[in-house]
Amino acid sequence: MTLTREQAPPVVRKPVGERRRRHDGLATTLMVAPATVLYVVMLIVPVGLALYLSLTDWDGFSADPAFVGAANYVTLLDDPDLRRAALVTLLVAAAGTAGLNLLGLGFALLVNGASRANTFFRIVLFYPHVLSALVVGFLWSAILGTSGAVNNLVTTWGGAVIPFLSDPAWATVTMIAVLVWAGFGVNVVLYLAGLQAVPHSLVEAARIDGATRWQVFRNVTLPALGPSVTVNIVLSLVTLLKTYDLVVSLTAGGPAGQTQTVAYLILWNSFHDARLGFGSAQSVLLMLVTAALAFVVTKLRRRGELAVHQ
Amino acid sequence: MRSPRPSLALPAIGCLLVLTGCGGGGFAGDSQAQQSEGGPVSVRMLVNISPNLTQTYWDDLVKPFEQANPGIDVKIEAPTGKGVADTLPQQLAAGNAPDVVETLMADETLAKQMLDLTDQPWAKDTPLAEQAKLGGRIYSVGVGVQAQSLVFYNRAAFDKAGVKEPPQTFDDFESAMGKLKDAGYLPLQTGGDFLTGLQLLQLSNPSRAQTHPTWQQDVKAGTIKAGESLQPYLERYQGWIDKGYVDKNALGMKYADAETAFLTGKSAMYVMGSWFTASEAKADKDFEVGVFPAPVDKGQTYPGPQGATLAAPYMVLKSTPNKDAALKLVQWLVTDPEAVKSQLAQDGNFRTGVEREFTPLEKQVQEILDNAPSGVPQGEGYGDATLPKGFNSAWNTEVQGLYVGKSPKEVAEGVDRWLAGRS
Numbered sequence: 093m094t095l096t097r098e099q100a101p102p103v104v105r106k107p108v109g110e111r112r113r114r115h116d117g118l119a120t121t122l123m124v125a126p127a128t129v130l131y132v133v134m135l136i137v138p139v140g141l142a143l144y145l146s147l148t149d150w151d152g153f154s155a156d157p158a159f160v161g162a163a164n165y166v167t168l169l170d171d172p173d174l175r176r177a178a179l180v181t182l183l184v185a186a187a188g189t190a191g192l193n194l195l196g197l198g199f200a201l202l203v204n205g206a207s208r209a210n211t212f213f214r215i216v217l218f219y220p221h222v223l224s225a226l227v228v229g230f231l232w233s234a235i236l237g238t239s240g241a242v243n244n245l246v247t248t249w250g251g252a253v254i255p256f257l258s259d260p261a262w263a264t265v266t267m268i269a270v271l272v273w274a275g276f277g278v279n280v281v282l283y284l285a286g287l288q289a290v291p292h293s294l295v296e297a298a299r300i301d302g303a304t305r306w307q308v309f310r311n312v313t314l315p316a317l318g319p320s321v322t323v324n325i326v327l328s329l330v331t332l333l334k335t336y337d338l339v340v341s342l343t344a345g346g347p348a349g350q351t352q353t354v355a356y357l358i359l360w361n362s363f364h365d366a367r368l369g370f371g372s373a374q375s376v377l378l379m380l381v382t383a384a385l386a387f388v389v390t391k392l393r394r395r396g397e398l399a400v401h402q
Numbered sequence: 403m404r405s406p407r408p409s410l411a412l413p414a415i416g417c418l419l420v421l422t423g424c425g426g427g428g429f430a431g432d433s434q435a436q437q438s439e440g441g442p443v444s445v446r447m448l449v450n451i452s453p454n455l456t457q458t459y460w461d462d463l464v465k466p467f468e469q470a471n472p473g474i475d476v477k478i479e480a481p482t483g484k485g486v487a488d489t490l491p492q493q494l495a496a497g498n499a500p501d502v503v504e505t506l507m508a509d510e511t512l513a514k515q516m517l518d519l520t521d522q523p524w525a526k527d528t529p530l531a532e533q534a535k536l537g538g539r540i541y542s543v544g545v546g547v548q549a550q551s552l553v554f555y556n557r558a559a560f561d562k563a564g565v566k567e568p569p570q571t572f573d574d575f576e577s578a579m580g581k582l583k584d585a586g587y588l589p590l591q592t593g594g595d596f597l598t599g600l601q602l603l604q605l606s607n608p609s610r611a612q613t614h615p616t617w618q619q620d621v622k623a624g625t626i627k628a629g630e631s632l633q634p635y636l637e638r639y640q641g642w643i644d645k646g647y648v649d650k651n652a653l654g655m656k657y658a659d660a661e662t663a664f665l666t667g668k669s670a671m672y673v674m675g676s677w678f679t680a681s682e683a684k685a686d687k688d689f690e691v692g693v694f695p696a697p698v699d700k701g702q703t704y705p706g707p708q709g710a711t712l713a714a715p716y717m718v719l720k721s722t723p724n725k726d727a728a729l730k731l732v733q734w735l736v737t738d739p740e741a742v743k744s745q746l747a748q749d750g751n752f753r754t755g756v757e758r759e760f761t762p763l764e765k766q767v768q769e770i771l772d773n774a775p776s777g778v779p780q781g782e783g784y785g786d787a788t789l790p791k792g793f794n795s796a797w798n799t800e801v802q803g804l805y806v807g808k809s810p811k812e813v814a815e816g817v818d819r820w821l822a823g824r825s
Contacts, residue, residue: 151511152494153511153514153515154511154514167823172819237656238655239662240654253651255651257594257653258653258805346594346595346799348799348800348806348808363484363491363492364488365790366791366792
């Protein structure tokens with residue numbers, strides 16, 4: 093039996109708009125897929141594995157870690173080492189973020205503008221960031237150690253040894269200072285980029301109205317830099333919360349474990365003490381705290397920016 | 403393990419976990435232990451790199467073995483982490499374990515991943531093979547013995563201070579420190595890093611071994627507390643800090659700085675293991691260095707048992723696909739006379755029956771070893787006498803507390819709290 097034209101089902105032609113949408117959807121999926129795969133493999137999978145391992149007693153060697161439930165989390169809540177490291181980390185993050193941003197913004201204002209001298213100083217300011225944190229740590233430990241260059245000089249002149257790395261308070265301050273020295277070049281660059289976006293007309297208008305340099309900075313430049321300040325604070329905070337390599341090379345967590353950060357403790361517990369399950373639980377906790385702090389800071393900053401604009 | 407978006411923290415752990423998920427697995431049960439057929443076999447050996455044991459030294463050491471075994475290519479690998487102890491678990495997790503590992507001793511955790519060497523006829527004749535047994539099995543074989551409880555001293559400083567004989571008891575030791583201080587020397591060189599705790603363990607071994615001959619086993623069994631039993635030594639150390647016999651800013655000195663300070667004549671005594679003789683031999687100095695066994699308490703036998711650890715211990719990983727070649731290499735490293743002599747000389751270690759050219763200081767160390775009534779494990783220990791992994795570091799951190807205001811009792815309690823958390 094053959095179908096006549098009249099008997100055949102009517103061909104339903106999709107509207108052009110729908111076909112284009114489907115085509116666009118496919119193209120979007122294909123373009124997003126590589127990034128999604130990378131994101132899943134490099135971020136979601138490790139986080140998932142960390143979560144899983146945090147519920148086990150894996151020592152890093154055995155093939156069959158035992159499931160221990162929330163035991164690692166219970167232990168870490170009562171861990172005096174973690175409490176001490178958390179305090180040190182928060183101190184480093186808070187003081188370091190302040191230092192990085194104050195110096196970053198200050199020097200960005202100083203070297204803002206096109207001139208050969210400014211280009212030279214920008215390179216000089218950024219240079220410490222190029223060095224590996226391990227190198228920076230060993231370098232400063234050779235300078236500031238008990239038998240280091242500075243103390244040699246001081247004792248040669250008859251002075252007493254300055255306990256840069258041998259006294260807990262001094263060592264913490266030294267570590268923060270070195271972190272700021274090694275990192276503020278990045279903040280300078282970010283603030284310089286922000287300063288380029290400040291409308292020159294606004295600055296000009298304020299000056300014509302008789303505003304002083306401080307008034308121009310306080311009322312025009314700084315509010316316009318709002319988004320840059322937010323980015324700088326969040327980046328500094330997140331970076332400092334995971335301080336590890338400089339601790340290894342500068343203080344090795346000492347004296348008496350007083351400069352151990354949470355990240356240092358995680359690596360130490362995981363690999364040195366062969367407690368990867370416990371270290372994973374600490375990692376998960378650090379991840380949550382970091383995410384929460386970054387979220388809160390971003391929210392607060394946005395609220396502040398909005399208030400300025402209104 | 404980890405590292406989510408906002409923190410992006412701990413790339414090392416993140417990589418490890420990614421690799422854990424994607425790697426082929428380095429565990430014994432997962433790997434295909436197959437000897438390559440035909441063609442050269444590559445044996446990867448993870449080694450400790452130090453000022454004495456450089457990458458070049460290791461490469462040169464294994465050259466004669468490669469020449470004698472043209473089918474075997476030995477690849478020396480330096481640690482990628484802080485040391486061998488940190489690097490091995492990362493490699494295992496990444497499915498990239500070496501065939502042979504040097505420096506580590508088998509404990510209950512590591513032994514599961516290592517080849518049992520008990521049936522190798524050459525293994526039982528290696529140094530400390532019996533003492534390092536774990537559950538009656540041999541997993542680690544070493545080149546020699548490191549004497550731990552030695553006090554190196556500046557003879558010129560002793561002469562100037564009027565210290566006629568090396569002290570034998572802790573009371574004599576303290577009296578000598580007083581004289582040395584009066585003579586203008588820093589009596590005892592200490593330091594930060596891992597040195598603080600290590601030195602006190604080394605110094606206390608001969609005395610502690612007489613009070614508690616099976617200290618590690620007793621601590622493990624819970625019949626004594628580690629911190630409490632070592633508190634008398636912590637109290638002495640506190641006294642030395644208070645009296646200025648050690649530098650109160652010593653924690654700001656790294657290991658190498660402390661060694662240099664002693665070798666440049668700034669301090670009069672330096673507690674260290676026998677490997678220090680290698681550094682002393684290379685140093686350019688204008689005084690003679692002597693050595694005596696660590697002192698003991700009044701009424702105890704002198705010299706006491708000497709702290710002894712295995713020098714250059716080797717283990718073969720169970721997962722190695724080149725088992726025969728790896729075993730052959732390890733056998734050669736611990737039994738070939740030239741290889742043994744070279745390793746002993748390079749890192750200042752000793753082995754009974756092995757004749758080599760000694761420096762005057764090495765001769766004295768060999769005599770101390772010969773005269774010691776026995777060798778005892780130190781700190782974390784080895785074999786069946788092993789305390790939980792990380793004990794030495796925890797001890798070190800706590801001992802450093804003496805410099806920053808903690809009392810000996812608080813330090814002892816801190817050590818015991820750490821152990822209780824690991825039991």
